[in-house]
Amino acid sequence: MTETAALDAAESAPARDGLLRVENLVVDYAGKGFRARKFRALTDINISIGQGETLGLVGESGSGKTTLGRAVLGLAPVSGGKITFEGQDISHATRKQRRILSRDMQVVFQDPYTSLNPALEIGDILAEPLGVQGMEASAAKKRVKELLDQVGLPSDALHRLPREFSGGQRQRVAIARALALSPKLIVCDEPVSALDLSTQARVLDLFLQIQKDTGVSYLFVSHDLDVVRHISHRVAVMYRGEIVEQGPAEVVTRNPEHPYTQRLLLASPVPDPDRQEKRRADRHRLLEEQRQQAEQAGVPA
Amino acid sequence: MTESVETSALTPAPGSPAPGVSGQTGTVVRSTVLRRLFKNPLGIIAIAILTALAVMAVFADALAPFDENFANISKTLAAPDAVNILGTDSSGRDVWSRLLFGAQLTLLSALLCAAVAILIGLPAGLVAGYYAGKFEAVANWIVGILMSLPGLIVLMTIRSAYGPSVWIAMIAFGVLISPSYFRLVRSAVQSVRNELYVDAARVSGLSDLRIITRHIFSVVRAPIIIQTAAITGVAIAIQSALEFLGLGDPAKATWGVMLSEGFKNVYLTPSLLFWPAFAMALAIGSLVLLGNAIRDALEDGEKIKHRRKKAHQAEDAAAASAAKAARKTIAAVDAGTEHHLVKVTNLGVGYPQADGSIKKVVDDVSFHVDRGEILGIVGESGSGKSQTAFSILGLLPDTARIVAGAIQFDGNYTVAPGEDKVNQDRLSKLRGKRISYIPQEPMSNLDPAFTIGYQLVTPMVRVLGISKAEATTRAMKLLADVGIVHPDRTFKAYPHEVSGGMAQRVLIAGAISCEPDLIIADEPTTALDVTVQADVLDLIRDLQRRLGVGVIMVTHNFGVVADLCDRVVVMQNGRLVEEGPVREILRNPKESYTQTLLGSMLEGKEPMTMLVSATAKENAL
Numbered sequence: 001m002t003e004t005a006a007l008d009a010a011e012s013a014p015a016r017d018g019l020l021r022v023e024n025l026v027v028d029y030a031g032k033g034f035r036a037r038k039f040r041a042l043t044d045i046n047i048s049i050g051q052g053e054t055l056g057l058v059g060e061s062g063s064g065k066t067t068l069g070r071a072v073l074g075l076a077p078v079s080g081g082k083i084t085f086e087g088q089d090i091s092h093a094t095r096k097q098r099r100i101l102s103r104d105m106q107v108v109f110q111d112p113y114t115s116l117n118p119a120l121e122i123g124d125i126l127a128e129p130l131g132v133q134g135m136e137a138s139a140a141k142k143r144v145k146e147l148l149d150q151v152g153l154p155s156d157a158l159h160r161l162p163r164e165f166s167g168g169q170r171q172r173v174a175i176a177r178a179l180a181l182s183p184k185l186i187v188c189d190e191p192v193s194a195l196d197l198s199t200q201a202r203v204l205d206l207f208l209q210i211q212k213d214t215g216v217s218y219l220f221v222s223h224d225l226d227v228v229r230h231i232s233h234r235v236a237v238m239y240r241g242e243i244v245e246q247g248p249a250e251v252v253t254r255n256p257e258h259p260y261t262q263r264l265l266l267a268s269p270v271p272d273p274d275r276q277e278k279r280r281a282d283r284h285r286l287l288e289e290q291r292q293q294a295e296q297a298g299v300p301a
Numbered sequence: 302m303t304e305s306v307e308t309s310a311l312t313p314a315p316g317s318p319a320p321g322v323s324g325q326t327g328t329v330v331r332s333t334v335l336r337r338l339f340k341n342p343l344g345i346i347a348i349a350i351l352t353a354l355a356v357m358a359v360f361a362d363a364l365a366p367f368d369e370n371f372a373n374i375s376k377t378l379a380a381p382d383a384v385n386i387l388g389t390d391s392s393g394r395d396v397w398s399r400l401l402f403g404a405q406l407t408l409l410s411a412l413l414c415a416a417v418a419i420l421i422g423l424p425a426g427l428v429a430g431y432y433a434g435k436f437e438a439v440a441n442w443i444v445g446i447l448m449s450l451p452g453l454i455v456l457m458t459i460r461s462a463y464g465p466s467v468w469i470a471m472i473a474f475g476v477l478i479s480p481s482y483f484r485l486v487r488s489a490v491q492s493v494r495n496e497l498y499v500d501a502a503r504v505s506g507l508s509d510l511r512i513i514t515r516h517i518f519s520v521v522r523a524p525i526i527i528q529t530a531a532i533t534g535v536a537i538a539i540q541s542a543l544e545f546l547g548l549g550d551p552a553k554a555t556w557g558v559m560l561s562e563g564f565k566n567v568y569l570t571p572s573l574l575f576w577p578a579f580a581m582a583l584a585i586g587s588l589v590l591l592g593n594a595i596r597d598a599l600e601d602g603e604k605i606k607h608r609r610k611k612a613h614q615a616e617d618a619a620a621a622s623a624a625k626a627a628r629k630t631i632a633a634v635d636a637g638t639e640h641h642l643v644k645v646t647n648l649g650v651g652y653p654q655a656d657g658s659i660k661k662v663v664d665d666v667s668f669h670v671d672r673g674e675i676l677g678i679v680g681e682s683g684s685g686k687s688q689t690a691f692s693i694l695g696l697l698p699d700t701a702r703i704v705a706g707a708i709q710f711d712g713n714y715t716v717a718p719g720e721d722k723v724n725q726d727r728l729s730k731l732r733g734k735r736i737s738y739i740p741q742e743p744m745s746n747l748d749p750a751f752t753i754g755y756q757l758v759t760p761m762v763r764v765l766g767i768s769k770a771e772a773t774t775r776a777m778k779l780l781a782d783v784g785i786v787h788p789d790r791t792f793k794a795y796p797h798e799v800s801g802g803m804a805q806r807v808l809i810a811g812a813i814s815c816e817p818d819l820i821i822a823d824e825p826t827t828a829l830d831v832t833v834q835a836d837v838l839d840l841i842r843d844l845q846r847r848l849g850v851g852v853i854m855v856t857h858n859f860g861v862v863a864d865l866c867d868r869v870v871v872m873q874n875g876r877l878v879e880e881g882p883v884r885e886i887l888r889n890p891k892e893s894y895t896q897t898l899l900g901s902m903l904e905g906k907e908p909m910t911m912l913v914s915a916t917a918k919e920n921a922l
Contacts, residue, residue, distance in 0.1 A: 060830040061801075073504050099506030107504045115497035119519040128515075129505040167682070177501065196681035197857060201901035201912040208909060223831065226903035230912075249908060267835035269860025270904050273883050276863040283835060 019086060019217050020049045020072065020185055026080035027064075027071050041067045043241045045081070049185065052211065054218040056232030056249060058225055058264070064241040065221045069187045072219060073107055074098055085185070103133060106178035110190035112170035116162040122148075122173055123158035129180045147176040151206060168199035175206060179214075187219045192227060204231060225268055229253035237261045259290050337598040344594030347587040354584055358404040365398035369554040378570045390559075390573055391566050399554040400576055406555045407537060408584070410471040414536035415529050417475025422482025423525065427513055429483070430490025437487070444480040452477050456543055465550040467540060474539055478532060485528055489521045523599050530592035534585040541581055556581050632717045639712035642819055642851040643693060644669040646718075649705030650688050650697065650875075659704060663688050664875045666706070672818065675845060675852040677866035677883070679859065679898075685875035690821050690855050692716070694738055695728035710736065711818065734764050737812040739822040739841075743804035743829075747796035753807050754792035757814060764815045779810040784840055802833035806840065813844055820845075823855045838864050859902060863887055871895050 027042040042064045049055045059065045070076040072083060078091045085105065093101060106129075109115040116125055126147055130140040148155055151172040162170055171191060178186050188207070192200040208231065210216060222228050228235055228249070235252040237245040237260065245258040256262050266283035270276050338344045357364060366384070373393035381388045387396040429437040452474065459473045493499065493516075502512045537556075543549060544557025551558065556577040563573035638644050650663035663685040670676045680686040691697050693708055695715065703723065708716040715728050732738075740746045747756060754776060761772040773792075780788035783806040796804060805825065812820055822841065826834035842865055845852050854866055862869055862883060869886040871878040871894065879892045890896050901912060 060832065073500075075500055075503065095506070095508065098503075102504055102506035105504070107501060109497040109501065111497055115501055117498040117516050117519075120515075128502065128507070132506050132511075174501075177505075197859075198681065198897055198901045198913070201903075204903075205911045205913055208911065224903075225831070230903045230906060230908050232908075263832055267832040268904075269835070269838070269858070269864045271859035271863050271887055271899065271902050273863045273887065276860065280835075280839075280864065 018048045019051050019053075020047075020219070021084045022047045022068070022072065022081070023084075024081035025068070025071060025078065025083065027067055027076050028079040029077070041076070041241055042071065045243055047236055047243065047246070049217050049219060051184070052215040052217055053234070054211065054220055054232045056228035056235040057219065057221045057238060058223065058228045058235060059238030060223060060264075062240075063238040065223075065238045066189055068238070069107075069189045069219060069221050073105065073187055074101075099132060102129065102183075103181045104184045106181065106183040106186050108171070108174050108178050108186060108188045108191045110193050112167050112174055112194060113162075115174050116170055118162055121159050121161060122153075122165075125162070125173065126177055126180055129177060133181060143180065147180055150179065150210070151176045166199075168195055168203060171195060171199075171203055172206065175203075175210070179210065179216075182214065183216060185217045185219065187221070189221045190223065191220075193222065193224070200227070207231060225253055225264055237264070259293075262286055263290070334595075334598045338594055341594045341597060343590045344598070347590035347594060350583055350587040351591065354404055354408065354580075354587075357401055358408050361401040361405045365395070365401045367395040367398040369399050369402035370394065370552065371398075378566060378573075380570075381572075387576055388570065388572060390562055391569075396559075396573065396576055399559055400556075400580060402554040403556045403559055403577065404580065406467060406553055407540065407557070407581075410467045410540060410555075411533045411536035413468065414471040414475040414478070414540075415532045417472050418479040418482050418532060419525065419529065421476060421479035423486055423521070425479075426483040426486025427490055427517065427521070430487040431494055431509070431513055431517060433491075433494075440483065440487075444483055447477060447480050450477065452539070453542070456539070457548060460543070460548050465548060467544075467550060467553065467555060470543060471536060471540060474536060478535070481532065482525065482528060485524050486521045489524055490517055493517060493520050523595070527592045527595050527599075530588045530595070534588035537581060537585055537588075541577075632714060634709045634712055634714060638669075638709065640671070641669040641709070642672050642674075642711060643853070644709045645689070645693065645706070646708070647706035648689065648692060648708060648716075649703065650685070650692055651702050651704040652700055653702060659702065661704065662875050663692070664705075666872070666875075666877045668870050668877065668880060670819065670851045670853055672851050673845075673849040674868065675854055675866045677854045677856060677862040677869045678872060679856060679862055679869055680872035681857060681898075683874070684872040686855050686872050687823055688875075689872070690823055690853060692723060693853070694736060694821055695723040695725060695732060696738075697723060733760060734815050735817050736819045736821065737815065737817040739805075739808055739812050739820060739825045741824040741827055743801055743808050744796065746808055747804055749796050751795075752792070753794055753796060753799070757792075757807070757811055760811065761814050775814070776810070779814055780807070782813075782844070783807070783810045784836070785810075800833075802829055802837065805829060805833075805837055809837070809840060809844070813848060813850075816848070817850060819851045819853070821853045821855070824857070825854075826861060827856070827858070834861075841865065859887065859899060860904075871898070 022045055025042055025045040026040070028038040028040050030038060045064075045068060047055060047057075047068075057065045057068060067076050071078055074090070074093055081091070082089060083091045085101065090097070090101060116122075123141075123144055126144040127137075127140045130143055131137075135143070144158065145155055148157055153169060153172050153176070157165070157169075157173070162173065165173065171194075175191075191207075192203050195203060204227070207218065207220075211218065218231070220228065220231055232249045234247065235249045236243050237252060237256070237258060239258075239260045245252055245256060245261050252261065253265065256265055263283075263286065266279055266286055270279055338348075371394060373389065375393065376385070376389055377391050377393040379385055379389040379393070385395045385397065387400065389395055390399070425440055429440045455477060456470055456473060460470060463469045499512060499516055502516055507515070540555070541557030541560060544555055545561045545564070547561055549555060549558045549561065559577035560574065560581075563570075563575075563577060566573055634644070646667050648663055648666045649661060651659040651661040653659050666685070666689055668676065668678075678686045678689060688697070688701075692701075692703065693710075693715070702721045703716050704721070706716075707714055707718040707720075708723075710731060713727070715731070716723055747753065754773070757776040757779065758769060758772040761767060761775060762769055765772070767775070777788045777792060780791055785791050785803065785806055791799060791803065791807065799807070805828075809825075825841070826837050829837060838861060841852070844850075845865075852865075854861070856862060866883050868881065869883050870880045871886065871890075871892070873894050878894050879886060879890065886895060887899065890899060897913075903912070906912060
């Protein structure tokens with residue numbers, strides 16, 4: 001796996017210096033109860049993200065894709081391996097280091113309903129990261145106005161509460177909060193999964209526009225291959241805590257090599273009855289082939 | 302995409318259309334906590350009494366005609382007169398004056414008790430809830446010890462050690478009762494500790510102290526206020542109990558001391574017992590009522606009262622009897638429509654609001670489903686698609702009203718024109734037997750306390766009237782039918798022992814177990830992984846062909862529609878936008894809304910390009 005990762009890294013386009021590198025990362029969660037067995041959420045993960053690049057992370061629920069994002073952010077325990085950001089080892093960064101790091105690394109979560117404190121006004125939510133970095137109130141206010149403008153929200157949103165906004169608007173607020181400190185990397189954990197189709201399209205546009213304007217990099221986690229294909233330069237596929245395939249978005253999402261990615265690709269339905277019928281037939285054929293291969297290999301399907 | 306909460310109408314869309322406009326109308330009307338508190342008569346009474354008591358306590362020096370211990374030996378146990386308006390006690394002290402000074406001391410010391418309890422319980426609860434780990438373990442031990450101590454005996458011991466000071470007693474009681482705050486705060490904090498906004502604050506580099514004060518404290522504020530009202534009442538009662546037993550400071554006037562004094566003279570002047578008891582009852586009672594009123598005011602889901610005047614009752618009764626008569630002779634459906642399995646005609650569904658208006662969530666929706674046909678209802682969240690499906694199932698919340706239209710199933714009305722509720726008598730005969738339901742969240746629709754087998758067998762025994770053994774064989778066959786490899790193992794399993802995809806298969810098995818004519822599937826694959834979704838769609842298609850049932854497929858996913866459906870209904874804001882055969886709608890949509898929706902699909906789009914902004918400059922979501 002490391003070999004292909006290195007190969008792909010060599011041929012992918014933007015910035016070679018690598019903003020974020022994850023090497024041989026292992027994450028274990030303590031089991032519940034006394035002397036319980038540890039649960040290994042991530043095994044030997046190797047990824048890197050360059051300046052202005054988007055790495056899409058796709059996989060099913062429980063595959064560890066969210067955990068990887070959280071480990072990068074320092075929200076999951078790193079039990080082995082190394083995470084480096086701009087050459088600095090951040091695998092076990094202290095809260096103080098994190099505070100400095102938060103200028104460069106931010107997050108947008110999946111659920112826009114629980115990622116904003118319901119008791120705070122939008123203005124206060126957006127000013128929070130600015131205040132942590134010691135920005136003065138008047139300057140912070142000005143920056144918050146800019147942010148609202150950048151994500152296409154009206155400036156009267158300042159004094160309103162999260163519950164007064166729709167899901168898409170809340171996600172815009174969450175994106176604005178992530179942008180507040182002009183970070184270099186934003187970890188996006190399923191940021192469009194909870195949104196309606198048309199809202200999803202607008203929010204994806206916003207992500208692309210922001211990248212174009214600011215040159216930010218994304219670690220974009222999603223279960224939806226179509227979303228990942230649309231927004232990523234490179235794609236890594238996760239399955240059961242491991243990265244099974246990694247490469248340029250076009251290759252991985254259109255002609256995947258790993259059996260799981262192949263299954264994933266053909267499982268996603270297309271919005272046309274006849275093409276979908278063909279895809280369904282392809283899928284059944286693929287499943288049959290993989291079953292036979294598994295049988296030949298002597299592994300029960 | 303959690304469609305199920307649509308009913309709560311929690312999305313006041315910015316710039317909702319004015320009433321009278323078609324589609325979803327009316328806004329969600331809310332009132333603030335304080336206003337709700339003041340609307341509650343019990344709340345007002347409690348606040349008024351407590352304010353009066355507080356005023357009496359604060360201005361005791363000015364209001365009392367005598368000093369609390371001024372004794373007029375020549376006038377003991379006197380009846381009320383112009384000088385001593387409530388009479389005097391056995392030492393000739395003025396009861397009214399002592400009552401006022403007693404209020405001062407009693408209320409203040411009770412507040413002190415609550416303050417001590419909060420000072421200990423709140424920070425400890427916050428820290429234990431937020432950090433968990435060792436501190437929580439130790440704190441739980443201490444709480445256990447404190448709670449197992451017999452309070453009154455501890456207080457008596459303290460009295461004998463430190464003297465009869467009411468202050469010391471109340472500080473001690475505050476410590477003893479602090480676990481109630483600790484537990485309250487800890488559980489409130491635990492519930493938000495892993496909320497994403499707390500994570501976001503961590504990523505922003507906020508210190509733990511800032512996170513706790515800014516993001517977590519707001520959650521515990523309200524419960525603490527309610528708890529304080531209750532604790533203050535308890536403190537008054539405990540303090541008075543101690544003093545009643547004669548453990549109080551006889552040099553200080555408190556209600557408890559007065560009570561004790563009154564009890565000694567109960568045969569001579571019973572009113573001496575009455576006044577302090579009355580004051581205590583007032584104070585404790587209003588504190589409890591205030592706590593209840595605050596809780597009611599905070600609780601979501603205002604009760605919408607039906608204000609009916611007596612004059613209207615006759616009318617209502619007449620209308621009810623007319624409806625009853627109508628129920629006996631269900632109106633016949635329009636001729637020529639009997640062959641439709643389901644026909645929905647001009648359906649409107651609404652929710653009455655606090656101000657008497659009705660918020661419409663479904664407006665003028667008409668469609669039909671024939672036997673052996675799969676109809677897709679597509680729309681975004683809040684489009685009313687689930688509400689439409691639930692009105693066919695008769696599973697709308699109690700507060701919902703059918704404001705217009707009719708629903709017929711197999712040639713009979715389930716909702717006849719003019720009825721404002723789904724007729725449960727008629728529907729309960731159909732639901733589970735001829736109409737069944739596949740929900741969105743498989744896990745939350747299986748009861749974790751029973752095995753899957755039990756949950757499959759019980760409805761069959763009830764609905765089909767077959768024996769348990771027969772139902773068991775049938776359930777095994779059904780599980781095999783829905784593609785479960787080891788039916789016997791799954792039959793014995795509890796819901797938490799199977800995966801989400803497996804649980805959905807079980808629910809599908811349940812849905813077809815009583816051989817229905819119509820299956821309503823509400824986003825049956827939304828909660829599943831894409832690969833599992835494909836399997837479940839295969840299963841639904843296969844079963845539908847084999848059994849020839851009609852299916853209503855509620856979904857937001859055009860891929861699912863393309864995979865399964867024969868015809869499609871597109872909904873937006875509670876209205877039906879477009880209807881037609883699946884190929885027609887997906888390939889040549891006529892309405893701009895359908896075009897926008899299909900245009901938002903990512904499949905076949907050039908990656909890294911703008912999806913909507915390039916064509917339409919819309920910022921509003």
